[in-house]
Amino acid sequence: MPESIEREVKLVPGEGFQLPALGDPQPTRDFVSTYLDTPDLRLARHGVTFRHRIEDGTGVWQLKIPRGDARVELEEPGPPARPPSKLLDLLVAHLRGRELVRVARLRTRRQTQRAEGAEIVDDSVAVLEGQRVTGRFRELEVELLDGDEKALRRLEQALREAGAEPGDLTPKLYRVLDLTYPPESPELPADAAPVDVLRAALVEQYARLLAHDPGTRLGGDPEDLHQMRVATRRARAYLRAAKPLLDRAWAKELRDELGWLGSELGPVRDLDVLLEHLREEVSALGEAGRPLAGFVGSLERDHVAARSTVLAALSDERYFALLDRLENVEPVVDPDADDSLADLWWAQFKRTRKGFRDLGASPSDEELHAARILGKRARYSAELAAAELGKRGDKFVSAAKKLQDVLGEHQDSVVAEERIADWATTNPAAGEAVERLLDGERERRKRAREEWPAAWKKLEKRARKAKP
Numbered sequence: 001m002p003e004s005i006e007r008e009v010k011l012v013p014g015e016g017f018q019l020p021a022l023g024d025p026q027p028t029r030d031f032v033s034t035y036l037d038t039p040d041l042r043l044a045r046h047g048v049t050f051r052h053r054i055e056d057g058t059g060v061w062q063l064k065i066p067r068g069d070a071r072v073e074l075e076e077p078g079p080p081a082r083p084p085s086k087l088l089d090l091l092v093a094h095l096r097g098r099e100l101v102r103v104a105r106l107r108t109r110r111q112t113q114r115a116e117g118a119e120i121v122d123d124s125v126a127v128l129e130g131q132r133v134t135g136r137f138r139e140l141e142v143e144l145l146d147g148d149e150k151a152l153r154r155l156e157q158a159l160r161e162a163g164a165e166p167g168d169l170t171p172k173l174y175r176v177l178d179l180t181y182p183p184e185s186p187e188l189p190a191d192a193a194p195v196d197v198l199r200a201a202l203v204e205q206y207a208r209l210l211a212h213d214p215g216t217r218l219g220g221d222p223e224d225l226h227q228m229r230v231a232t233r234r235a236r237a238y239l240r241a242a243k244p245l246l247d248r249a250w251a252k253e254l255r256d257e258l259g260w261l262g263s264e265l266g267p268v269r270d271l272d273v274l275l276e277h278l279r280e281e282v283s284a285l286g287e288a289g290r291p292l293a294g295f296v297g298s299l300e301r302d303h304v305a306a307r308s309t310v311l312a313a314l315s316d317e318r319y320f321a322l323l324d325r326l327e328n329v330e331p332v333v334d335p336d337a338d339d340s341l342a343d344l345w346w347a348q349f350k351r352t353r354k355g356f357r358d359l360g361a362s363p364s365d366e367e368l369h370a371a372r373i374l375g376k377r378a379r380y381s382a383e384l385a386a387a388e389l390g391k392r393g394d395k396f397v398s399a400a401k402k403l404q405d406v407l408g409e410h411q412d413s414v415v416a417e418e419r420i421a422d423w424a425t426t427n428p429a430a431g432e433a434v435e436r437l438l439d440g441e442r443e444r445r446k447r448a449r450e451e452w453p454a455a456w457k458k459l460e461k462r463a464r465k466a467k468p
Contacts, residue, residue: 007070008143009156011164019122019140020162022155023115031055032107032128034080035173036100043094045183046210047071049173050091050100052080063087064171065214066182067221074218090214096320104176105129117147118155127176137175140164183207190387194341195331198242201384205235206326216265217314219307222272229269232262235326237380241348242331244339250332257322264313267306274416275299281440291430292437295423341385342468345393348381349463356456365414365445368452372407375400375459382466392466399462403455410448417441 035051037043043050047066052059061084063074076084083100104127111122120142127135142155160166174181185207188200208231215224236258239251275296282289282296313319339347352374359367379400382393389396417438424434 010167011140014163023113026112093213116151229265241381245337247332342388345381352378396462399459413445
């Protein structure tokens, strides 16, 4: 199905504003857009819009889903009475059996010019209830088609000089429904109880799961699945960090379910990373890398199979039950617990420190991998305690990310070498190319081993300064 990523700026026309001649004028367009959502606006509250648009008697369904700071728009032709299954299938995690109803209907007259690889749009919008107009507004938009950011800024400046005022990127539907865009999480008070902080953190990871679920199903951008996996890991790590505060059985059950989802997502993410790296390495070998085409192909076949497993998991009732649980999460607290989140972070860091100090001068690959996991736990514990630790905690988290990256490179090289060597046992004819590839992985691992001690020392220093 057609897919595009929006890159745009929006402005508000001042009183008496006239669209200046900045490019080639396009025919004026008139269309009516009908927006669907659940009665409680579940889609809109998670940054998703779903509409049917009729223009010149032709109907098309359009779905917009978040992707980072932008949104991806997907289209499928079809009549208004029957939303396409291809688009509905991307919304199953958001809807989970809930019905879609009409929440807004807008009539738009659009004037357009094209200039510098961008489209300049002047929309006059009428809000409809039946045939009655209940409101009107006008907005300007400059959207990149194939131009660059400099062109976007030049055109924006020209419109401002003509009398337009800076606007925000609030989509039309959000203006009509008086919703904040992008959706915001409610702020916790500075003195929020640890259990309230944990609840908010888990709900935030639930929102991130939902945000990246459609993109993971599409499979067009590996970052979506990566962010889903990160959300499951974060939620699980937060539960581990807050373990002394919680009822053990309650926490274990939820952590087990998050662990299940993470284990389903993990193989695809690992192959995404491996394939991206090895494609570059094989390409860099030029003609000498041709014998490795079969190796890359075998990884790609593994990736297809792993994605099938992920899609099956995302259609499993177990997954939907986990989403329900996270959305309405109410941590069960141990009545005798009274630790602060900062104290829990420090306890985790001491365990991490012991693990690193036990490594010795020449730790094994397995020992470094285990140390990386300890560092990650300390990082997520600090994230959960962010309000209590303040700026010093933020600096600790930044240093922990750096250590994670260095040790992550080390672990990735270990995995890559194992996969290369395993394939080579049944493909001896590629021996010379394989050896060059292995040399690259050994060098990568060597660099990581040289870099990690300094990254650890910096993290240890940041921890001492953040100590509660």
